[in-house]
Amino acid sequence: MSNPPTKSHKKAPNSAPNKFYKGMALILIGLLVFVAIILNMSVFKTYPVEGTKQKLVIDNGETYTGFIDQLAKDNKVSFPILLKLYRKFFIDETMKAGVYEVSKGMSVREVLMMVSDADNAQMNRILVIEGTTTKQLLKTLKKDQYVKAEVANLPTAEMLKALNIPYEHAEGLFAPDTYFFDKGASDKKILMDLYQRQMKILDTAWEKRAQGLPYQNKYEALIMASIIERETSVDRELRQVSGVFVRRLKMGMRLQTDPTVIYGMGDNYKGNITKQDLRTPTAYNTYTINGLPPTPIALPSKKAIEAAMHPDDSDNIYFVATGNGGHKFSANLADHNRAVQEYLAVMRAKK
Template sequence: MLKKLAVIVIALIILATSGYIYINHSVDAYLSQPLTVQQEQIVTIPSGANINRAFSLLNEKGWIKPNFAEKFVRRLHPELVQIKAGTYQLLPNMSLNQAIELFRSGKEHQFAITFVEGSRFSEWREQLTKMPYLTHTIEDKSEQQIAQQLGIEQNKVEGLFLAETYHFTAGESDIDILRRAHQKLMSALDEAWQHRQDGLPLKTPYDALILASIIEKETAIESERERIASVFVNRLNKHMRLQTDPTVIYGMGDAYDGNIRRPDLRKPTPYNTYVIFGLPPTPIAMVGKDSLTAAVTPEQSDYLYFVASGNGGHVFSKTLSEHNRAVRAYLNYLRKHK
C-alpha cells in the first residue's frame, strides 16, 4: 500500500513539475513573441491600468496573439506587474516583453513640433491647434490674454518665441510649449544683447528683436544675414527709412493677397517702413538665433540698398544709382523667366 502511494506521489510530482515547466515555457514564449507592427505605433496606457489591461489593449490592436499563458504572467513574473500610465511608441520587431519593459520604465514617447524661422504667431496657433496628443487651451484666448498668462508685458506676442523644434509628451499643453519658447527667446536675446557691437542704433533688446525679425523675413541665406543687417543699421544711422517690403506686408494684414502695389507702399500703417522712420513698433515674425546674432553684430559695410538677384540671393549697393541698375537687372531677369 505504501509503495503504491509513493508511486502516486512521485507521479503527481512529475506531473506537477512537467506542468510547471510547460506553463513556464509557454509564458516565456508568450512574452517573447514579436509585436505585429509594421511601423512605429503609439499606444496609451491609461491611469490605473494593470498588466492585464495592457495585454488587452495590445490584443485589441491585433499586435499580439492571445494565449492561455497570459493569465500566468502575474504569478511567474511579478516584477512585470507594475506598469506606468503614459503614451508610448512601439517599434517594429519589438517583443511583447520589451513593450512591457517600456511600460514599466515610464519613458513616454517624445512628440515634436517645429516652428520655422520667419513664421508668424498666427501660424504657430494653427500648428498648435492641429497637433495631436497636445492639450489645447489657447484656442478661445486672445493674444493679449495669452501674453498675460505668460507674464509678457507686451499685448502683441509676435516675435517673442524662439523658432525651433520643441519636444513634448502626450497631455502637455500648448501654453507650456509657448512658455518654453518664450523663455528660450528671452535667454537667446539676452545673450545676443550682451555681445552686441558698440554704436548700434538700437536702444533696447526689443529693438534688436524687431530688427532680427526683419532680417529673418528678408533672407533665408545664412551668409547674407550680417550683410542685410548692415544695410538696415547703416540706414538707421543715416536716418533713412528702412523701406523693407516685409514690414509693408505685415502692416497690410489680411488685405495682403500676394502682391504689393504702389498704393500699398504709400498707405500709412504703423509697420510701413516706406512711410515711417525707424523700426516698426513690434517684431513682424518669429526669429532664430542666427538672425538675433546678425542684428547685434552686423557686417561692417557701406551698403545702403539691396535687391533680389533672381538666383536666391541679393545684390548689395552703396549708392542709389548702383541700386537702380541692380533693380533693372532683376526686372529683366523676371521678364526672361516668366
C-alpha cells in the first residue's frame, strides 16, 4: 500500500532582515535630516543683514575663530563648531582685512568664503597708528597695492607742495586713525584727507585751550602733543605728562625726554639709547637743547593734542616708569629719585 502523497509547504520568507534594513534606513534618514537642520542653522544659515546690503569690516589680524565665536555670542548662528570645521576643510586662506558688502540672502558660508579674498573687499582699510611717524605712514601707503602712487615717493618738500601744505616738515601733520578709502584712491587724496583732519582737530583744540600755555602758536602745541603721545600709552596719564612738560617749559627747565633723543638719532637708533646718546647734541635732543624740538616727533592722536592744550594742575615736574605699566609722578627731586630706585628694584626682580 503506497503512502499518500505529502503536501509540499513553502517556507515563509524571514521578515527580520527586512525590518532591520528598514529601521536602518529610517535612522539614516533621520540623521540626514538632523544634519541638514543643524547645517541650516550654522553653515547655510542666512547671514543677518539690516536692509538689503550691509558693510562688514574685517580688521587686521582678525581670525575666523574669533569671528565665528562672535557670531555665536551675538546669537547669529548656532553650532559654531561646524563653521570652524567647514573653514578648516574648505577655506585655506586667512581672513583679509577690508570692508566687505554683505547682501541680503547671503549665507554664512558665502560670507566666510568672501572675506578670505581681499579682492572681494569694497574698500581699502588704511591703519595709521598713533605715535608712529610720517615716514612709517608713507611706507605703509607705498606698500599698499590698492593705493595709487602719486606723491609718497617725492622728496618731502615736493610732496608738501603737491599737497598744498604750508609747512617745511611733514612730521605730525596727519591724523592717526583707521580709515577706509575706495580701492585705487591715490596717496595724494589719502594724505590730504589725513592732513585736513589733523588740522581740524588742532584748530578746534587750540580754540578751546587753557589759558597761560607756554606755546607761541598751535604748531608748538602739536610738537608737545607728539612728545606726550610718545611718552605714555595710558590715556589717564596724558594730561599728567602734559603738565610735567608745560611746567618745565615755564620754569626754563629742559624737557629731557627720551623719545626726542630717539627721533633725533634717526636710523642710528638700534633699540637702545646710551648715556653718550643723551649727551650727543642733535636738533631734537631735549637733554642738550632748551625748549621744544623744532618739529613734532610722531603723529599725535586727538587725545594727545587735547592733553597738550589742557595740562593737569598738579606740581609734578618729574615722572618715571613704574615697571608694571604706567608712571610715577613727583613734584621734587627727592621723591623722583625714590621712584627711580623703586623702578630699578622692580626691573631687577623681573630679571
